[in-house]
Amino acid sequence: MCVGLSARVVRVEDGTALIDASGAQREVSAGVLEDLEPGDFVMVHAGVAIAKITDSDENETDDLMENLS
Amino acid sequence: MSDKTVTLAHGAGGSQTNELIETVFKAHFSNPEFTADDAAVLPVEKGRLAFSTDGFIVSPWRFNGGNIGKLSICGTVNDLSCMGAKPLYMTCAFVIEEGFPMDNLEEIASAMEKTAKEVGVKIVAGDTKVAGKGQCDGVFITTTGIGQIMENAHTSGAFAKDGDAVIVSGDVGRHGCTILLARDDYGIESDVDSDCAPLWGTVESLYSVTNDIHVIRDATRGGVGTVLYEIAGQSNVGITLNASSIPVDPRVKGVCGMLGLEPLYLACEGRLVIVAPQEHADKIVETLRKGKYTQNATIIGHITSEHIGRVVMETEIGTQTILPAPKGELLPRIC
Amino acid sequence: MNENMKKARDIITSYQGKPLRIMEVCGTHTHEIFRLGLRKLLPEQVDLISGPGCPVCVTAIGFIDEACWLALEKKCIICTFGDLIRVPGTKMSLAGARAKGAEVKPVYSPLDSLAIAEENPDRQVVFLAVGFETTTPSACITVKKAKQKGLTNFSILTANKTMPNAYQALVGSADAFLYPGHVNAITGNAVCQKLCNEQGVSGVVAGFTAGELLTALATTIRLLEKGEPFFRNCYPRVVKDEGNLSAQKLMQEVMQPCDSEWRGLGVIHDSGMKLRSEFADFDARIKHDMPNIVGKPNPACRCGEVLQGKCKPSDCKVFGKGCTPLHPIGACMVSDEGACSAYYQYTEHE
Structure with missing residues (x-):
């Protein structure tokens, strides 16, 4: 129900962040994330950065799978 | 840069129409076969011909990597090429919105010339109509092309075979x-x-x-x-x-x-x-x-x-x- | 595929236990699961059913009628997520309204509709606010901005929905839920944890990449085998236990809970969000004196049962006959995330 896109923050100004997803850039609201900084990765949905994230899902699945046996 | 624009008079068939054709189109499309008569006269070759037409409307008319002029040549050239046909001759018909800047038209014609030259296809006839403001979006172009099919080329969307x-x-x-x-x-x-x-x-x-x-x-x-x-x-x-x-x-x-x-x-x-x-x-x-x-x-x-x-x-x-x-x-x- | 993905895949394909019903609640999960062909990995006794988590699919038919009324009767410019444009209303879709002269603009973000309002000061602009907790903050930010800017030609038509009471309505329809990762990114995990602790409802929060979906599914199957109710966050790189507190605060400031009609599930108490009275100037229903508009769904359409996992799309008489992605009757056939559309496009049928 909620297509999300992980993207890198290029700059932040007045509650607005410029984000970059492999060269496609767009301004999105940073209104619900405090302390965003250039270089952070965020999950973007409908023009709003909704969560600070780690870029890759690899380590995440590593940990989860190690606990599954 | 000039601030001249295309007016309805450019499409009325009189001296201004001639001026438009001379200064923009002939300047770019000139070749021995470009006709001043009602139709271009072309030699008949042996073998098979491919014949195709396509209309182009694109908004915006200029985009990163090309414009509607380049697109209108590529479109028809590529349609012919896909049949294994060497593009030989093309015609192009313009519908231009009143008020369209002459410089932009020039840019479009120039892109058409460059692309046609690269392929070696000749533009041999054309037509220009001017539509009232708001009746079309900038410029619409229709191109038609004839190509000579290579002797050994036999392709069709119906020829794909298991394992290809x-x-x-x-x-x-x-x-x-x-x-x-x-x-x-x-x-x-x-x-x-x-x-x-x-x-x-x-x-x-x-x-x-x-x-x-x-x-x-x-x-x-x-x-x-x-x-x-x-x-x-x-x-x-x-x-x-x-x-x-x-x-x-x-x-x-x-x-x-x-x-x-x-x-x-x-x-x-x-x-x-x-x-x-x-x-x-x-x-x-x-x-x-x-x-x-x-x-x-x-x-x-x-x-x-x-x-x-x-x-x-x-x-x-x-x-x-x-x-x-x-x-x-x-x-x-x-x- | 890396080692972990292979391991997860093996857990899924080699399952031999009792029959399991797992519901992917989220429409984006449905879409990705079909795109990856994930169902083809499942052993016969594991059934993955699609839940009601596509906002386009659960939006009541009357909402489309309201939007068409604003577009045609009030000549408003309608800004909407593209997903909604082809959804049939009682008489027509927004695409149909557009053919009758209405102005309907797809936007990427509700914030973009503010620019459209500013560019058209002599027109009224309405944004169609659908979506769950993930999407609602974007509508709230937009309304707050409109207020700051003092815009008088902008409003939103709300059909925002919240998941907790929908989960209650779905309890018992599956052995475990794959919870929608991006909803939990906003709301946090408390509701899901509570469902597990108090009602024994199992589930995992799932992400959207191939690796994340395989992991979530493998985790679910393994934990179901153990037999104890469980809750796991399988999407920790995005979802924190507390969620996004600023977004939660923002939603409370701008909107308040209300009863909401879900296509197929009926009216669910306190499962919707509407603008608070301080923002009434931006409520399209109030601003444009909207009459009470009640939609009439096509009686042949079984979207409602499909959304609850009570029947498969192919059990519906109009599926693939009168109802196809090009000529949809029900919302589940329109949205690319709808179960009917996914079944139609991704499975062999005549």
């Missing part, structure tokens, strides 16, 4: 992505540029490898995905693609990620889908990769006698899944 390789001549979806961004409806910026290119040279190079090529199609509106479904239908075969081998520019991937779009369904204007027997496939790809517009050519799948009429993707988790058939309007999927 499916090759795409470059990364997919660039033109559609470029236009989507140029319209600026979604506030997304990227330096992605259109793949718009004339492909006669590419087709010629294919035939230097082998005459045994079953299908050549240029993917335009609807993208590579639509062409593949057309081939599957016309040839009554199935097509299996390897999802990870489909070349997509990262910038196109980024835009598609934002808007929930499938790159295979974004328009191309300089990409061929080629279906040929497996034994020629590697050599074809190797040859294409030396070409100006086809350096990212690659094998993306094969023709099969299974799942007739459908395009099936081999996915990253080792399953097979159907590529959804093309639908109408491309709408972003967000919520």
Whole structure:
């Protein structure tokens, strides 16, 4: 129900962040994330950065799978 | 820069019409066969002719990597080329909106000249109409072309055979992505540029490898995905693609990620889908990769006698899944 | 595929236990699961059913009628997520309204509709606010901005929905839920944890990549085998236990809970969000004196039962006959995330 896109923050100004997803850039609201900084990765949905994230899902699945046996 | 614009008088058939033709069109399209009469007179060649026409409306008329002029030559040149026909002659008809800047028209005609020269096709007749303000959007162009089919070329969307390789001549979806961004409806910026290119040279190079090529199609509106479904239908075969081998520019991937779009369904204007027997496939790809517009050519799948009429993707988790058939309007999927 | 993905895949394919019903609640999960062909990995006794988590699919038919009324009777410019344009209303879709002269603009973000309002000061602009907790903050930010800017030609038509009471309505329809990762990114995990602790409802929060979906499914199957109710966050790189506190605060400031009609599930108490009275100037229903508009769904359409996992799309009489992605009757056939559309496009049928 909620297509999300992980993207890198290029700059932040007045509650607005410029984000970059492999060269496609767009301004999105940073209104619900405090302390965003250039270089952070965020999950973007409908023009709003909704969560600070780690870029890759690899380590995440590593940990989860190690606990599954 | 001048501030001159096209007026209704330029389309009235009088001296101003002549002025427009002399200063813009003849200046760019001049060649011995360019006619001042009612129709161009052309020699008849032996063999078979290919004959095609296409109308072009694109908003905005200028985009990263080309303009409507270049597009209007490429479109018809590529249609002829896909039949194995060397483009010989073209005509072009303009519908221009009153008030369209003369400099822009000049830019469009200049792009047409450059593209036609590259291919070696001659523009031999044309027509100009001026529409009242608001009756058309800038400029509409219709081009028609005649080409001489090479003796040994026999291709059709109906000729794909079980076991054939499916090759795409470059990364997919660039033109559609470029236009989507140029319209600026979604506030997304990227330096992605259109793949718009004339492909006669590419087709010629294919035939230097082998005459045994079953299908050549240029993917335009609807993208590579639509062409593949057309081939599957016309040839009554199935097509299996390897999802990870489909070349997509990262910038196109980024835009598609934002808007929930499938790159295979974004328009191309300089990409061929080629279906040929497996034994020629590697050599074809190797040859294409030396070409100006086809350096990212690659094998993306094969023709099969299974799942007739459908395009099936081999996915990253080792399953097979159907590529959804093309639908109408491309709408972003967000919520 | 890396080693972990292979391991997860093996857990899924080699399952031999009792029959399991797992519901992917989220429409984006449905879409990705079909795109990856994930169902083909499942052993016979594991059934993955699609839940009601596509906002387009659960939006009541009357909402489309309201939007068409604003577009045609009030000549408003309608800004909407593209997904909604082809959804049939009682008489027509927004695409149909557009053919009758209405102005309907797809936007990427509700924030973009503010620019459209500013560019068209002599027109009224309405944004169609659908979506769950993930999407609602974007509508709230937009309304707050419109207020700051003092815009008088902008409003939103709300059909925002919240998941907790929908989960209650779905309890018992599956052995475990794959919870929608991006909803939990906003709301946090408390509701899901509570469902597990108090009602024994099992589930995992799932992400959207191939690796994340395989992991979530493998985790679910393994834990179901053990038999104890469980809750796991399988999407920790995005979802924190507390969620996004600023977004939660923002939603409370701008909107308040209300009863909401879900296509197929009926009216669920306190499962919707509407603008608070301080923002009434931006409520399209109030601003444009909207009459009470009640939609009439096509009686042949079984979207409602499909959304609850009570029947498969192919059990519906009109599926693939009168109802196809090009000529949809029900919302589940329109949205690319709808179960009917996904079944139609991704499975072999005549």
